[in-house]
Amino acid sequence: MHSVTVNINGKEYDVKEGSTILTVCKELGFDIPTLCHHPDLSIAGNCRVCVVEVEGWRTLVPACVTPITPNMVVRTDSSKVRRTRKLLLELILANHHNNCPECERNGNCELQSLAERYNIRFNRFQTVEKPESFVEVSPAIMRDSSKCIMCTRCVRTCEELQSVAVIKSVGRSSEVHIGTFEDKGLGDVACTQCGQCINRCPTGALYEKDETAPVWAALEDPGKIVVVQTAPAVRVGLEEALGLPTDHHTGKMAAALRRLGFDRVLDTDFSADLTIIEEGHELLFRLKDALVEKKEVALPMITSCSPGWIKFIEHKHNDYLPNLSTCKSPQQMFGAIAKTYLCDKEGFDPAKIVSVSVMPCTAKKFEKDRPEMNDSGFKDVDYVITTRELARMIREAGIDFDNLPIEKFDRFMGDSTGAAAIFGATGGVMEAALRTAYEVATGKEIPFKGLNVMPVRGFEGIKEASIPMPDEMAEGWEFLAGATLKIAVAHGLANADKLLKAVKAGEAEYHFIEIMACPGGCLGGGGQPIPTDMEKRMERMRAIYAEDESLPLRKSHENPEIQLLYAEYLNEPLGPKSHHLLHTKYTKRDRF
Amino acid sequence: MARNPQEIVADSISEFGNGRERIMQILTRVNNELSYVPSEAIEAIADATGVSAAEVYSVVTFYSFFSTEPRGRNIVRLCSTISCAMAGQGEVLDALIEEFGIEPFETTEDYRLTIETTPCIGLCDQAPAMLVNGEPHVKLTPEKACEIVRGLE
Amino acid sequence: MxxxxxxxxxxxxxxxxxxxxxxxxxxxxxxxxxxxxxxxxxxxxxxxxxxxxxxxxxxxxxxxxxxxxxxxxxxxxxxxxxxxxxxxxxxxxxxxxxxxxxxxxxxxxxxxxxxxxxxxxxxxxxxxxxxxxxxxxxxxxxxxxxxxxxxxxxxxxxxxxxxxxxxxxxxxxxxxxxxxxxxxxxxxxxxxxxxxxxxxxxxxxxxxxxxxxxxxxGAGDCTGTKLFSISGDVEKPGVYEIPMGAPLKDLLELAGAKDVQAVQVGGASGSTIPASEIHRALSFKDLPPGGSVIVFNNSVDMIEVLANFMEFFVHESCGQCTPCREGNLRLMDAIHLIINGDICCVESLTPFFELAETMKLSSKCGLGQTSANCFIDIINNFVELSGECECGECNCEGGDE
Known part of the structure; x- marks a missing residue:
């Protein structure tokens, strides 16, 4: 790209032609405020707070939209610019239900911080009453339209990143609002509850349904045994949510949970390993059924860990439900085992167990309430809180997280391997499954250096790989000798949609597909700290693979507690007990 | 007998095509024929053009002439912009309200009539003016307007 | 002509x-x-x-x-x-x-x-x-x-x-x-x-x-003829074609305008001028000639005219960008304050003039960039503020003395 000379705030710079004024100024250290702009999304240019002065232009221009051109003279800080921004903020605030102290986003709100930065002390345009708070509830996501500033980040998220497109601008002019088809609640349309909109909302107009209150109540109830599980991606987001330097100390998280009063501090990573055993075998048996038994088997098999993805396929591609792995997600497997096996081992009464799950995800709140998720006779999981909610509990309890000791998870469901750790990143489930399934079928370690299946790592939207099988296979899997296992990985539902359409159209053929609803996988989940953007996702991904490398065991089937679980309770993968407790079925839902 | 929404959508698509860029034509056809755009039509258009129902709904609610609520078989749109206002539009509107017992944007119980006010309809040289089912009526007096509306089916 | x-x-x-x-x-x-x-x-x-x-x-x-x-x-x-x-x-x-x-x-x-x-x-x-x-x-x-x-x-x-x-x-x-x-x-x-x-x-x-x-x-670099739609207080409303650059006065004569108080040229988003300025030229250099000319005689209450136009913009803003969506609403509020007698002096309208300027400078399209024109023109030229306020900057009875 050409370099051009521009003058910004009185000084000349050589910058890239074609970049926007916003990008160039950011690189040069001029902080231009934005509200509708988000690096993950297309450019809307509708909030106008990024306007700057450009010599020769009649009006101010939006920095997010306007490309740099040679010899452009830009002012980002003139009094005209500042006055305009301040007035625009006043306009937004006049129509904003700003009850900051009572707001979910108090202290982490882009509008609040701009109001502070531009010294809004009195609003000259408060000519009418502020809008009344109007909260709409859905299983995981709450919307308060009185705090909405019509930046449309949520609309663009839903459409561009997720291809769900259930929220849109509805109405016109002063009537305009973010709505759905016929303005139904998010729970009554094809919303996947993925919560990506929450992560991008600049204000408190979108937030998760808070479940900390019942969790506190359970913790305070002496008659309850409260067991907690933490998903792989939570440990790489928690410190961010607490505003602490990110050392990613899983042990500190365990210590914090113990200090909050959880009776058993256990790990979703354990059940992630369990999922791999079940799902890896399911794949191998599907292949066997197809290739040896010549049965009608749905292939490619598609992962089922991500509840946002499950709800998406149930709404939009429900002709492909048979292709979904019947495995429950690690969260639900954990709950089912906690209320059976763990109770056997610990001598707990399952009726007294309160199963709490800490997730990077909002859709998990929906998943736990699916009516079929109670195979033990009890609800697998009682409450789901997000990474953000856990951070709030830790702060409220006054726990000095930074100075906590490093502690371990409790026994029976606390051990995990590197294979489980990488569930938190896109491609992680695939890599973990390959590490196990390859070894089961061939008796040999998967032939990637350091067990790192690099082709499925990283943030490319759709990743593909072909894994050749050796000529010599383990007993029972000889039919796979010399075959090539074709796999694909997609993250973000827009990529998932694209991939599935290609499969449907016969343009691509795979045996196994991993899909995660959220960009980057669970590390970028809708329950993760705000902001979440590429920079944050990269940082969390590095932490996840570092965790994998640091663990002594890196293959799910080597997890000693998993081995014990099969030896003492489940007997074998895909056995009757597994089928009863760990596998599930799916529901067709309306397309809109 | 009114055709069902899906039928109108199917017909419009066979005439105009199912590209997303045909949505305004399809919606106009449905809206003209049924006086509004029912949800069945929105779903059918979404299916045919490959966009979400929320998207089609969003489009419908943007335009003043479209309605997502049932309206009367006859729609009167009385211009409320300045030249008409100065020429006595207010008296015409009052007379219509008085005689037909509905306020602007309301529909009579028998769905015979909906009265709306609308920004400039480009008949300022013959103010006050109104559109009745798309046909212009100009130089209105309260009596003349009521007589026209009375004569509708 | x-x-x-x-x-x-x-x-x-x-x-x-x-x-x-x-x-x-x-x-x-x-x-x-x-x-x-x-x-x-x-x-x-x-x-x-x-x-x-x-x-x-x-x-x-x-x-x-x-x-x-x-x-x-x-x-x-x-x-x-x-x-x-x-x-x-x-x-x-x-x-x-x-x-x-x-x-x-x-x-x-x-x-x-x-x-x-x-x-x-x-x-x-x-x-x-x-x-x-x-x-x-x-x-x-x-x-x-x-x-x-x-x-x-x-x-x-x-x-x-x-x-x-x-x-x-x-x-x-x-x-x-x-x-x-x-x-x-x-x-x-x-x-x-x-x-x-x-x-x-x-x-x-x-x-x-x-x-x-x-x-x-035409005249100079404003070439050709131009069609104008004239309505309001004129004897012969209709469409007239005159050379670009011709004075507004010519057009008003053709249409038979009498007792003129104000003329709006270029529609609600154009310019509203007093009778004293009808010699001005219809050209892109002077009175941008949209296509609409509305004549208001001396019996018209211009604040009502302004209210009608601002209602129009509030209704017609697409609602996408902040200044237009929110700004027109707030200008409408100011008009209501004036009509209700809550504004006594132009000083207390200062924030709204600043708002009008902000809308011009920062709106995404021509609608928001021009919708405040009628507010500025009509308030400045045709509206006598006679209310009482608490602005503290003037001597009306409601003020702080």
């Missing part, structure tokens, strides 16, 4: 301009239009030839010629007359535009308020078709062109060209960010020219009579 070209009684035969254009090179057609100095007749006044030149230079197999027949500016009805009587001229102009830029697809975006004009437009298309001036390989030139009519559905903002294109694509009529400009990426991301009905109607006359003839019709 009147100088009729578009509305002349003796008109050149429909299609004659196109036939002549087809004997020229497309580039020469563009130059002829450029040299005529014609500026777009929709109101914004962008030079038509420049627009065509840019679209012509854009490389693409498919290009679109779009006629903006969505005149919605309050008080504007000139295009209604052209569509009713001169649709053949319009389509001929569009075809010339298509030939000039290398596009074969014409679309007339017709406002929902004009459905009764569809038969006239369709008849015009058929007539041209029958004469072999529309369709495949026109007059053996190798150039093909056809037009279709596409409906609007009641949204003033769709008169803005990128909103219009969005609407044609089946979307909400929300203005796009620029760049890209339609001449490079317009309808369906193809190079597109969007011109007003009157602009296209003038094109065949320019081709037939030459750019020099056309520019001589």
């Amino acid at each position: 009147e100088k009729k070209v578009l509305l002349a009684e003796n008109q050149p035969e429909f299609g004659a301009g196109l036939e002549k254009a087809l004997e020229m090179t497309p580039a020469d057609v563009v130059y002829e239009i450029r040299d005529s100095g014609m500026k777009g007749r929709g109101g914004a006044g962008f030079p038509t030839g420049v627009k065509w030149n840019l679209a012509g230079a854009s490389s693409s197999d498919v290009k679109y010629v779009i006629c903006n027949a969505d005149e919605g500016e309050p008080g504007t009805f000139k295009d209604r007359l052209l569509l009713e009587k001169y649709s053949e001229r319009l389509i001929e102009g569009m075809a010339i535009g298509g030939y000039a830029i290398g596009g074969s697809h014409g679309i007339i975006y017709l406002r929902a308020e004009y459905p009764y004009l569809i038969p006239a437009i369709e008849k015009a298309r058929k007539n041209l078709m029958n004469k072999g001036l529309l369709g495949e390989n026109i007059k053996g030139s190798g150039f093909s062109f056809d037009v279709e009519i596409r409906p609007g559905a009641g949204a003033y903002v769709c008169g803005e060209e990128t909103s219009l294109i969005e609407s044609l694509e089946g979307k909400r009529g929300e203005p796009r960010n620029k760049p890209p400009y339609p001449v490079n990426s317009g309808y369906l991301a193809k190079p597109t020219i969007v011109n007003n009905v009157e602009t296209f109607c003038a094109v065949p006359h320019i081709i037939l009579n030459g750019s020099g003839w056309y520019s001589d019709l």
